Amino acid sequence: xxxxxxxxxxxxxxxxxxxxxxxxxxxxxxxxxxxxxxxxxxxxxxxxxxxxxxxxxxxxxxxxxxxxxxxxxxxxxxxxxxxxxxxxxxxxxxxxxxxxxxxxxxxxxxxxxxxxxxxxxxxxxxxxxxxxxxxxxxxxxxxxxxxxxxxxxxxxxxx
Amino acid sequence: xxxxxxxxxxxxxxxxxxxxxxxxxxxxxxxxxxxxxxxxxxxxxxxxxxxxxxxxxxxxxxxxxxxxxxxxxxxxxxxxxxxxxxxxxxxxxxxxxxxxxxxxxxxxxxxxxxxxxxxxxxxxxxxxxxxxxxxxxxxxxxxxxxxxxxxxxxxxxxx
Numbered sequence: 441x442x443x444x445x446x447x448x449x450x451x452x453x454x455x456x457x458x459x460x461x462x463x464x465x466x467x468x469x470x471x472x473x474x475x476x477x478x479x480x481x482x483x484x485x486x487x488x489x490x491x492x493x494x495x496x497x498x499x500x501x502x503x504x505x506x507x508x509x510x511x512x513x514x515x516x517x518x519x520x521x522x523x524x525x526x527x528x529x530x531x532x533x534x535x536x537x538x539x540x541x542x543x544x545x546x547x548x549x550x551x552x553x554x555x556x557x558x559x560x561x562x563x564x565x566x567x568x569x570x571x572x573x574x575x576x577x578x579x580x581x582x583x584x585x586x587x588x589x590x591x592x593x594x595x596x597x598x599x
Numbered sequence: 600x601x602x603x604x605x606x607x608x609x610x611x612x613x614x615x616x617x618x619x620x621x622x623x624x625x626x627x628x629x630x631x632x633x634x635x636x637x638x639x640x641x642x643x644x645x646x647x648x649x650x651x652x653x654x655x656x657x658x659x660x661x662x663x664x665x666x667x668x669x670x671x672x673x674x675x676x677x678x679x680x681x682x683x684x685x686x687x688x689x690x691x692x693x694x695x696x697x698x699x700x701x702x703x704x705x706x707x708x709x710x711x712x713x714x715x716x717x718x719x720x721x722x723x724x725x726x727x728x729x730x731x732x733x734x735x736x737x738x739x740x741x742x743x744x745x746x747x748x749x750x751x752x753x754x755x756x757x758x
Contacts, residue, residue: 468634475627476664477671479681492680492745500684501667505635505660512637521651522638525659528690528740581687586651 446518447590448562451549459514460544461573462506464498469539472502497536503543503579504531507570510545516566524586526563531581535572542573550582554589561586604679606749607721610708618673619703620732621665623657628698631661656695662702662738663690666729669704675725683745685722690740694731701732709741713748720745 473482477499480487488496511523537543550565564587570579632641636658639646647655670682696702709724723746729738 472664476668478668479671479676481681492683499664499667501660501664505631505658505664508658508660509635509637512635517638522640524651525692529688531687531690533684 444515444518445520446516446587447520448552448554448564448587449590451552451564451587453549453551455549457514457516457547458544459510459516459547461542462510462544464502464506464537464539464541464543466539469498469502472505473499477501493536495536495538497538500533500579503533503537503570504581506543507545507568507579510543510570511547511568514545514547516547519585519587520590521561521586521588526584526586528584529582531579533579535576535578537572537578541578543570543578545570552587555586558586560589560591562589563587603674603677605675605677605746606679607711607713607723607746608749610711610723610746612708612710614708616673616675616706617703618669618675618706620701621669621703623661623665623696623698623700623702625698628657628661631664632658636660652695654695654697656697659692659738662692662696662729663740665702666704666727666738669702669729670706670727673704673706675706678744678746679749680720680745680747685743685745687743688741690738692738694735694737696731696737700737702729702737704729711746714745717745719748719750721748722746 481491481493482499485496546569548567550567552562552564554562563584566583568581572578640650640652641658644655705728707726709726711721711723713721722743725742727740731737
């Protein structure tokens with residue numbers, strides 16, 4: 441039994457988990473753009489300058505991927521069954537992110553309820569907020585995840 | 600003037616754009632997992648087999664990234680101002696995706712309206728549906744994007 445494991449009972453609404461920082465590496469940014477989002481404003485300075493963004497910016501999907509990495513490196517990685525996403529809503533990119541920016545995240549427990557269809561599990565609603573080095577919100581979303589219920593005989597207090 | 604450019608007027612509700620296929624490369628899958636979602640069930644066969652998924656599966660964010668790549672390689676890449684996402688809702692992962700799977704996508708124009716706050720632009724709602732080689736839906740989402748209005752004097756018919 442991992443004493444650090446998190447269960448449904450541990451994720452009380454109002455609890456906040458902070459994660460990061462992580463720096464947007466320019467090489468990783470161009471690799472991501474080439475593989476997954478090869479639009480000119482993600483690849484070339486001049487095309488970025490001429491775009492609606494006014495500068496080279498990273499793919500919004502890479503901002504989401506970096507936020508996932510911070511989640512996976514946070515205390516929330518201790519969720520006993522892993523970070524298993526059910527649904528994402530209200531994913532918004534509020535500010536462009538540039539190579540070299542330094543991102544950090546907050547994960548807030550918004551609400552939770554036990555599952556009827558999947559006994560032993562519950563659904564927890566997390567709000568993700570990703571900020572840059574100036575404290576500006578660059579991305580936010582709401583994420584429903586599966587979380588195992590500790591129940592009887594499984595928790596550290598019974599071990 | 601690019602004759603292939605797409606404007607708000609071209610994206611009529613009901614229009615469907617098909618894209619792909621793209622194969623989930625095992626090396627790319629492990630690189631993505633190491634950089635952005637290093638959970639054991641994305642990295643190791645044995646951990647995948649022991650997980651809720653029952654096998655090694657790729658990160659859901661990589662499925663989204665591959666879908667973005669198919670979008671960027673589709674006819675929709677002709678949107679005059681680029682593919683600029685405003686918001687994502689109802690992003691769901693319906694089936695696990697494994698290295699070696701072959702993905703394809705459909706992008707449906709659901710609705711559109713001209714912007715009041717940003718003259719010369721409109722908001723178009725796209726539904727993305729990503730399928731595997733067995734025709735099973737693996738991911739879906741709804742995506743609001745900015746699209747420039749052709750207006751007078753800008754379209755090919757005026758050029």
